[in-house]
Amino acid sequence: MPAGGEGALTVTVRMKVSPEPEQEEAILDLLRRYRDALNYSIRVIIANKAVSLGKAHKLLYKELRERYGLSSTIAVGCYRDAIAIAKSWLRKPKRGKVPMVKRLSMWLKQEQGYRVKDDHVELAGGYRLRVIGWDRRYDDFPNREARLVFRDGEFTLYITKQVPRPAKYAPKGVLAVDINEKQIVVGNSRVEIRVETPIERALYYRRLAERLQEKYSSSRYRAWLRRSGIRRRIRRFYRKARNIIEDWARRTAHIIVSLAKQSQLAVAREDLTGLVESLRKLPKDHRTALIALGYRRLAFWLDWQAEKNGVPLFVVEPAGTSSTCPRCGTKLVEVGYRRLRCPNCGLEADRDTIAILNIEGRALGKMGGTLTSPTAPQVTDVSPNRWGEPVNRPKGTLAL
Numbered sequence: 001m002p003a004g005g006e007g008a009l010t011v012t013v014r015m016k017v018s019p020e021p022e023q024e025e026a027i028l029d030l031l032r033r034y035r036d037a038l039n040y041s042i043r044v045i046i047a048n049k050a051v052s053l054g055k056a057h058k059l060l061y062k063e064l065r066e067r068y069g070l071s072s073t074i075a076v077g078c079y080r081d082a083i084a085i086a087k088s089w090l091r092k093p094k095r096g097k098v099p100m101v102k103r104l105s106m107w108l109k110q111e112q113g114y115r116v117k118d119d120h121v122e123l124a125g126g127y128r129l130r131v132i133g134w135d136r137r138y139d140d141f142p143n144r145e146a147r148l149v150f151r152d153g154e155f156t157l158y159i160t161k162q163v164p165r166p167a168k169y170a171p172k173g174v175l176a177v178d179i180n181e182k183q184i185v186v187g188n189s190r191v192e193i194r195v196e197t198p199i200e201r202a203l204y205y206r207r208l209a210e211r212l213q214e215k216y217s218s219s220r221y222r223a224w225l226r227r228s229g230i231r232r233r234i235r236r237f238y239r240k241a242r243n244i245i246e247d248w249a250r251r252t253a254h255i256i257v258s259l260a261k262q263s264q265l266a267v268a269r270e271d272l273t274g275l276v277e278s279l280r281k282l283p284k285d286h287r288t289a290l291i292a293l294g295y296r297r298l299a300f301w302l303d304w305q306a307e308k309n310g311v312p313l314f315v316v317e318p319a320g321t322s323s324t325c326p327r328c329g330t331k332l333v334e335v336g337y338r339r340l341r342c343p344n345c346g347l348e349a350d351r352d353t354i355a356i357l358n359i360e361g362r363a364l365g366k367m368g369g370t371l372t373s374p375t376a377p378q379v380t381d382v383s384p385n386r387w388g389e390p391v392n393r394p395k396g397t398l399a400l
């Protein structure tokens with residue numbers, strides 16, 4: 001779901017669709033032919049470095065029409081799809097094998113490729129699918145290109161739309177987000193909320209996957225068993241682990257952005273590029289891989305949802321956020337497990353609380369004169385013990 005151009009955002013609307021029973025096989029057959037044609041096109045485009053539409057058309061159009069039986073619109077969509085995949089592969093510095101598309105997913109141009117009419121969708125070639133349900137928030141905006149996907153027995157049409165970028169309000173303060181391995185802390189000098197990350201839960205599934213993998217890779221098991229069902233189960237566990245992280249990131253970002261919007265605050269997060277990079281350099285380990293994934297996905301959804309909701313967002317420099325005093329800038333000393341104290345001004349707080357205050361302070365600094373409210377929180381006002389909640393709250397206080 002990439003962000004759009006100047007004044008617009010590109011959103012993707014998910015539409016559940018279902019073919020008329022007598023057409024289901026024909027549509028699946030079309031999707032399979034499209035996939036085969038796509039894989040063929042990717043190989044031809046890469047072999048000939050034919051990444052322009054004109055070159056690809058000359059090399060592929062006739063073949064896609066005759067050998068794969070694609071209609072003219074679908075054939076054009078197919079080599080365009082292939083060009084995009086080939087380009088991103090050619091751009092990679094370390095290339096593996098030529099990419100091979102396995103899933104059933106067909107790119108469709110608006111109007112010629114597909115049309116939504118009341119309660120059904122018409123695809124080029126006269127196929128009809130019933131519309132079961134969709135997100136109606138963007139109904140007023142015209143449909144652009146779409147993708148028909150068949151997965152786990154269901155058909156979904158992903159329709160892209162251009163939506164005007166909402167105007168951002170002038171923030172009355174900052175809601176800072178500090179991301180750790182075990183929890184994320186959201187707050188400012190007045191409130192603080194802690195949310196557990198799902199790393200442990202996701203790891204549980206990865207471990208299950210590994211255990212299965214180990215068990216069945218032994219030669220005691222027959223080759224067919226090692227190949228088929230077990231592989232599928234292992235893949236399912238890996239996917240499950242990734243989905244846990246993704247769902248959590250999306251929901252958590254949604255809650256944070258809603259909270260900020262309610263109180264007309266800006267969201268501030270650290271720049272995680274360096275952190276994710278340094279995790280990548282560690283020995284390949286499932287835990288670090290999942291943590292890096294969680295960081296990236298949360299940052300992605302925060303940025304995206306802030307953009308979509310007109311919530312101002314600041315990305316601040318992360319160096320020293322959990323080791324310098326938010327009040328006077330002095331280097332803090334450790335006085336207990338994750339507890340820090342300022343030798344200069346005496347401020348003492350939890351490591352994460354310190355990070356929140358520093359991130360808030362840095363964002364306020366970036367905002368300069370844009371604060372609109374005289375009651376905006378002052379970093380110098382901090383008294384960590386005044387916050388109603390004990391700093392080490394019981395876990396799971398926010399139902400996620």
Ligand SMILES: [Zn+2]
Pocket residue numbers: 325326327328329330342343344345346347
């Ligand atoms: Zn201090």
